[in-house]
Amino acid sequence: MTHTGHDHHPHVDTHAEILDLDAEVLADHTAAITAWLPVETSPHEIVDLGCGTGAGTFALLTRFPEAHVTAVDSSAGHLHRLREKAREKGVADRVRTVQADLDAATWPDLGTPDLVWASAAMHHMADPMRTLRRVHDMLAPGGLFAVVELAGFPRFLPADAPENRPGLEERCHEASDRHHAEHVPHRGADWGPKLTAAGFRLEGERTITVNLERSDTIGRYALTSLRRLRSGIADALAADDLAALDQLLDVDSPHSILRRDDLTVRTERTVWAARRTAPR
Incomplete structure (x- = not known):
């Protein structure tokens, strides 16, 4: 999801690549989440808020073959990539893209969906409660809102790696967590009480553990993800840690992360499903 993306920034292409790799690596887990959703009847109109390059959009189109999805994001580049994928997959007629800043004072018309993802x-x-209330009022009566969040940045390395700086990844995460605590204060929130406070009835909550063994795709995912992590925390790392991280990220180095056979993807995803019960 690119909430405030601007396509002239160099990191946008990198973010899109991470989103595409994320979709590929976590495809089975996303499918498990869509299969779990407590829908009462199959939705016909779905809105994917902060759709990125379409991981959720295409999972939902597969899960609900009669549905149409309105995919919303602030990044024109991400939406362009999503439309290209839709054409490649033969589902372009079931996808509408809308470029919008979800923190803006007003939203474009997104219809009356049966499901919001x-x-x-x-x-x-910036104001999650305002967003929750907007989604509540937009949904059809009885419609479902699914909030899915990762439990922080994925882990890729064993605790004793790399050999010259054991525990490097954990220190990188600690630096990232300090940054996000200041700039993204709602990361890691418990959305259940917030959904209830916005007028929803909480229908269920599920946490899925992700623990995947090394593959070429996971190698690329780790490289791209840690490069992006580095861009946000370089100033906060000790010189020796930064040097060790740069060795891992140097694809020509014998210490490159792509040469390690002990890579995994470890994280958790939690989904909250909440229903609109109030009459329109």
Whole structure:
């Protein structure tokens, strides 16, 4: 999800690449979440808020073959990539894209969906309660809102890696957590009470553990993700840690992360499903 993305920034292409790799690596887990959703009847109109390059959009189109999805994001580049994928997959007629800043005073008309999906999006909102109330009022009566969040940045390395700086990844995460605590204060929130406070009835909550063994795709995912992590924490790392991280990220180095056979992807995803019960 690119909440405030601007396509002239160099990091946008990198973010899009991470989103595409994330979709590929976590495809089975996303499918498990969509299969779990407590829908009463199959939705026909779905809104994917903060859709990125379409991981949730295409999972939902697969899960609900009669549905149409309105995919919303602030990044024109991400939406362009999503439309290209939709054409490649033969589902372009079932997808509408809308470029919008979800923190703006007003939203464009997104219809009256039966299901709203927000994956890794809500924690970016400047005013999450306002967003929750907007979604509540937009949904059809009885409609479902699914909030999906990762439990922080994925882990890729064993605790004793790399050999010259054991525990490097954990220190990188600690630096990232300090940064996010200041700039993204809603990351890691418990969305259940917030959904209830916004007028929803909480229908269920589920946490899925992700623990995947090394593959070429996971190698690329780790490289791209840690490069992006480095861009946000370089100033906060000790010189020796930064040097060790740069060795891992140097694809020509014998210490490159792509040469390690002990890579995994470890994280958790939690989904909250909440229903609109109030009459329109």
